[in-house]
Amino acid sequence: MLNNYAFVLILSVLAFVLPTTAVVLGWILGPKRPDPIKVSTYESGVETIGDTWVQFKAQYYLIGLIFLIFDVEVIFLFPIALAYQQLTLFGVVATVTFVVILLMGLFLEWRKGALEWQ
Amino acid sequence: MLNWSAALSQFLMNLGLPQEVALGITFFIGALVLASIGPVLALVLIHITRKVISRIQDRLGPNRLGPWGIFQSAADAVKLLSKEDIRPAEADVIAYTMAPLLAVFGVIMSLAVIPFANGLIGVDLNVGVLYLVALGSIGIMSALMAGWSSNNKYALLAGFRVVAQLLSYEIPMVLAMLGPVLLVGSMRMNQIAAFQRLEIAGFNIGAGYTAFIIPAMAMIFFISALAESEQTPFDLLEAESELIAGFHIEYSGMKFAMFFLAQFLNSFFLGAIMVTLFFGGWQGPFVDQLPILGVVYFLIKCFAVYVVMQWVRGTFPRVRIDQMMDFAWKVLVPLVLLLILWQMVALKLPVPTWIQYVSVFVGNIVVVGIVLGVLGRYFRGEQLRTKRAFEPKSLIGTMQPAPETAGD
Numbered sequence: 110m111l112n113n114y115a116f117v118l119i120l121s122v123l124a125f126v127l128p129t130t131a132v133v134l135g136w137i138l139g140p141k142r143p144d145p146i147k148v149s150t151y152e153s154g155v156e157t158i159g160d161t162w163v164q165f166k167a168q169y170y171l172i173g174l175i176f177l178i179f180d181v182e183v184i185f186l187f188p189i190a191l192a193y194q195q196l197t198l199f200g201v202v203a204t205v206t207f208v209v210i211l212l213m214g215l216f217l218e219w220r221k222g223a224l225e226w227q
Numbered sequence: 228m229l230n231w232s233a234a235l236s237q238f239l240m241n242l243g244l245p246q247e248v249a250l251g252i253t254f255f256i257g258a259l260v261l262a263s264i265g266p267v268l269a270l271v272l273i274h275i276t277r278k279v280i281s282r283i284q285d286r287l288g289p290n291r292l293g294p295w296g297i298f299q300s301a302a303d304a305v306k307l308l309s310k311e312d313i314r315p316a317e318a319d320v321i322a323y324t325m326a327p328l329l330a331v332f333g334v335i336m337s338l339a340v341i342p343f344a345n346g347l348i349g350v351d352l353n354v355g356v357l358y359l360v361a362l363g364s365i366g367i368m369s370a371l372m373a374g375w376s377s378n379n380k381y382a383l384l385a386g387f388r389v390v391a392q393l394l395s396y397e398i399p400m401v402l403a404m405l406g407p408v409l410l411v412g413s414m415r416m417n418q419i420a421a422f423q424r425l426e427i428a429g430f431n432i433g434a435g436y437t438a439f440i441i442p443a444m445a446m447i448f449f450i451s452a453l454a455e456s457e458q459t460p461f462d463l464l465e466a467e468s469e470l471i472a473g474f475h476i477e478y479s480g481m482k483f484a485m486f487f488l489a490q491f492l493n494s495f496f497l498g499a500i501m502v503t504l505f506f507g508g509w510q511g512p513f514v515d516q517l518p519i520l521g522v523v524y525f526l527i528k529c530f531a532v533y534v535v536m537q538w539v540r541g542t543f544p545r546v547r548i549d550q551m552m553d554f555a556w557k558v559l560v561p562l563v564l565l566l567i568l569w570q571m572v573a574l575k576l577p578v579p580t581w582i583q584y585v586s587v588f589v590g591n592i593v594v595v596g597i598v599l600g601v602l603g604r605y606f607r608g609e610q611l612r613t614k615r616a617f618e619p620k621s622l623i624g625t626m627q628p629a630p631e632t633a634g635d
Contacts (some may be wrong), residue, residue, distance in 0.1 A: 124335035135481025148316040176394040180549040226549035
């Protein structure tokens with residue numbers, strides 16, 4: 110069983126080495142003539158104003174939170190799906206209730222306006 | 228059953244190597260083959276994309292280098308190799324350098340659990356589907372890292388958009404992946420593909436696709452895959468007219484090529500996952516007698532899905548960001564949750580298996596019909612309520628009618 114993850118480990122090393130080699134090769138082969146204009150921020154020729162790391166809208170944060178809720182619930186659903194063929198009536202009722210609660214949560218978020226993008 | 232790793236390590240052990248070394252060499256060779264598939268495949272994919280899109284736009288596409296211009300992509304790759312690697316002065320060096328590497332890393336890792344033929348799979352993890360879900364997050368992280376570290380407002384904005392889009396579409400995609408897992412009762416990719424056999428008079432024609440049982444789930448997966456691979460109807464993150472290029476504005480040379488590679492490979496692999504989960508993977512006629520045929524079937528299906536993706540890309544206009552988010556959260560997520568609900572109930576009905584499958588299929592059609600009907604009414608009502616659908620949401624209610632002037 111652990112052998113499987115040895116393969117994943119080896120592949121992860123190679124998957125990291127491959128792009129690194131390409132980038133390093135490009136760095137070696139390409140010319141290196143930086144000048145102050147070239148390395149300045151590119152905004153289609155317009156001088157950049159102020160700090161880049163400014164505050165953005167909180168909507169992105171809200172989407173992140175809703176995603177987190179749903180993703181955790183999905184992680185609960187996968188083990189249930191694996192064992193579904195062996196589930197008893199009680200298990201089935203519990204699972205269905207779980208999904209229904211998920212749906213109701215979604216509609217609550219909808220009603221509260223958390224899903225509106227403005 | 229043909230299993231490459233067992234066969235190769237057995238062969239090496241017969242040569243007199245100890246078991247650990249034999250296994251290590253086997254895994255290294257397998258991983259090397261898988262990792263080097265990526266760049267070669269990307270060249271093919273870029274060529275296909277150019278040809279398909281130019282065909283749609285009534286052009287010829289690349290046709291100078293070699294027959295049908297097949298060496299054009301390779302020449303472009305060499306050109307990118309000789310480009311200067313410009314790093315913005317105020318960039319965050321570590322995150323800026325790591326982002327393109329991570330993008331490729333996440334994509335190549337997903338190759339590990341894709342079955343090319345029966346037993347010809349990197350490693351048949353018992354959490355295969357979950358592993359793919361987990362890897363999806365690496366791409367999101369690399370996009371955010373690139374956007375944040377570039378020290379460019381457009382890149383940062385695009386980075387935020389990437390996160391919002393990919394997170395939103397990840398939910399329907401993952402839930403759609405639950406459909407085949409429920410049917411098969413396993414998360415092993417090879418087992419899911421092996422499940423989709425169809426025997427007629429004892430002969431496996433290999434067309435028992437789960438897409439025939441749960442077509443709506445396959446459709447939802449395809450739409451989410453388009454969004455996840457940042458293809459045209461959902462390519463807001465590189466909307467040229469608004470964001471210049473997206474989160475990789477400040478990248479040049481080989482680092483830019485890495486993002487490009489990751490994007491092309493990602494759309495292909497999402498297609499490959501879709502083929503495995505919904506369209507039988509390596510299943511096809513005579514695959515029991517000659518397992519290696521599975522590779523041919525699998526690649527044909529994958530490239531077919533890829534061409535359809537490019538077809539969509541060449542045909543559809545880009546959607547607006549609020550439409551895109553609404554579509555994910557208000558249409559796809561309720562739809563896929565109801566589909567799962569029905570599938571769970573139907574698979575526990577006390578009737579023979581084939582009647583269960585038929586009821587799942589009928590339920591799929593009915594649920595899609597009902598949900599789209601109800602939501603269609605709701606959205607039409609919403610449009611009527613706001614009266615002028617083309618008016619930006621932020622201006623609704625603030626516009627006053629022009630004051631009537633007396634005596635006019």
